[in-house]
Amino acid sequence: MSIRRVSPTRMMQNSAPATSRSNSFPKLQDILVDLSVKNTNKVVRKVKLIGDPISFIEYTDKVYVPNPTNDPGLRGKTVRRPFPDADLNKKFNRIGHEDISKCPWKKMGYIGTTQYAQNVLEKQEDGSWEVRILKKGKAIFNKIAEKIGQNYEDETNEDGDGRHYGTRNSPCIKVTAVATGKEPPLSVEYSVSFEAKPIYVTEEMVDLLRKAGEPSADDLVKERLSYEADRKSDPLMPEWEDFYTYGYPLDKIFKFDPIRGEESTEVISVPTKPVVIEEVIEPVTSFNLTSDSDEDEGYVVKPPVKTAAKPTPKRPVDETSEDDLAWMED
Numbered sequence: 001m002s003i004r005r006v007s008p009t010r011m012m013q014n015s016a017p018a019t020s021r022s023n024s025f026p027k028l029q030d031i032l033v034d035l036s037v038k039n040t041n042k043v044v045r046k047v048k049l050i051g052d053p054i055s056f057i058e059y060t061d062k063v064y065v066p067n068p069t070n071d072p073g074l075r076g077k078t079v080r081r082p083f084p085d086a087d088l089n090k091k092f093n094r095i096g097h098e099d100i101s102k103c104p105w106k107k108m109g110y111i112g113t114t115q116y117a118q119n120v121l122e123k124q125e126d127g128s129w130e131v132r133i134l135k136k137g138k139a140i141f142n143k144i145a146e147k148i149g150q151n152y153e154d155e156t157n158e159d160g161d162g163r164h165y166g167t168r169n170s171p172c173i174k175v176t177a178v179a180t181g182k183e184p185p186l187s188v189e190y191s192v193s194f195e196a197k198p199i200y201v202t203e204e205m206v207d208l209l210r211k212a213g214e215p216s217a218d219d220l221v222k223e224r225l226s227y228e229a230d231r232k233s234d235p236l237m238p239e240w241e242d243f244y245t246y247g248y249p250l251d252k253i254f255k256f257d258p259i260r261g262e263e264s265t266e267v268i269s270v271p272t273k274p275v276v277i278e279e280v281i282e283p284v285t286s287f288n289l290t291s292d293s294d295e296d297e298g299y300v301v302k303p304p305v306k307t308a309a310k311p312t313p314k315r316p317v318d319e320t321s322e323d324d325l326a327w328m329e330d
Helices: 008-013 138-153 205-210 217-231 322-329
Strands: 040-051 052-066 076-082 093-095 108-123 128-136 170-181 189-201
Touching: 008 138, 040 128, 052 205, 108 138, 128 205, 138 170, 138 189
Parallel strands: none
Antiparallel strands: 040 108, 040 170, 052 076, 052 093, 052 108, 108 128, 170 189
16 A cells, blocks of 8 residues: 555545754654543544545554464454564554555564544634644544545535535534543544534645645645546545645655664564564553554453563653654655
8 A cells, every 4th residue: 555645535445745844853742633532531623634644554563363273262362572673663653665565564464554644734722723643544534535425425515625624615623532441442432523614724824734844846746747637537536736735744754664774784584474472572551542443453462471581671651752753854
């Protein structure tokens, strides 16, 4: 799956701007729409979508328990297996290769889920707008795509391009996260609601997006030509506007993570089948709340305990490492 723009049509079929020259590098967690319910039971965010999202495969450091006999009791169970380059890359996850057949994380058996990221303008309590990235999975983005499809199918809806929520003059959406009280990965439930009144993207709002990131003139032309070519066969792609490409450089932030150390003299092997190393595996006790609850496949079990086992280093609390900011230096 390529890291590229995803129109509602492609999303329902289950199928990027350049770097910002900012003097202060923002942490990824500071520019994401905050849907964490760690300190509250409910969070509601009102956002104005910009264009269409991109998609990518995100892998966590979990693998399925080997089940060669197809034992129903083991089906869907997972154990944690640290990434082979965990000492060099402190990120909690890895972004897969655009060509899944060339993805080392897939080959090693790590569990991946489809994620989406989209630039948005988030309404603040004081009425101002701030550029954010809405990053979630199918629980949110499929609902948005389905609603856009329904808008276009409704013959009584005469809003034109306003039927697509990423256009110049279209309604905002509200994303709600509610703590369920259940064990992870079902501890958070997400929902999406759609406002009726359109919000016009003013030039001041476009300037906010441009400050977060603006492509070069050549890249803008390439993206526009690609968009217009796709639009000929996709009825749910609205008329092109340049500001669709403004905002944080999603294709650089959520780019493929190769195995660190491959270019050094040290060789990290990539087995074709997952190998569970019981000496270093620990059960997962916490989950990143930015993952959609309906997309964390399986659940975690504790592997057999061996004596003299070497403990796995604990995960740091801060989700964002310096590696998350590498895109700013490209």
